[in-house]
Amino acid sequence: MAYIIRECTEKDLPILVELCGKHSEFEQANYNRNGKEILLKKAIFSDRPKLYCYVIEIRNNLQGYFSYTFDYSTWDAMTFLYLDCLYLEPEYRGRRIGEVVFEKLKEIAKKNNCVNIQWQTPVLNERAIKFYNRIGGKGKDKVRFFIEF
Secondary structure (H helix, E strand, O other): OOOEEEEOOHHHHHHHHHHHHHHHHHOOOOOOOOOHHHHHHHHHOOOOOOOEEEEEEEOOEEEEEEEEEEEEEOOOOEEEEEEEEEEEOHHHOOOOHHHHHHHHHHHHHHHOOOOOEEOOOOOOOHHHHHHHHHOOOOOOOOOOOOOOO
């Protein structure tokens, strides 16, 4: 199956917002689409991006995306790549696209002198956890907290 992994463009933003909504539904999380297109445009396409995003295109349609940021580790005293989101439509999972995504992420992380790649997934996402273990990911049990404003 042919697919393209490429940087997100401004014209992709409406579909990206839709994919984010599907991703949040899959993770059983709340997501409000209102204003997201404008906010993502500012974050991704500014002179100093806060977020980097790639899309996965299959048969001229966006079927997935992944986004990341760069952060700094106090313990390592180095920058790391934080994979914020990775989503692929269900019918395209299990086709080794995720492995190609992680190879791309490794390439980006190395190019930017990152010490590692970090990410998280909900415990209910058992299929992803098996995939992450298979590609060499190491999990740590932690509880993620947040305060809403």
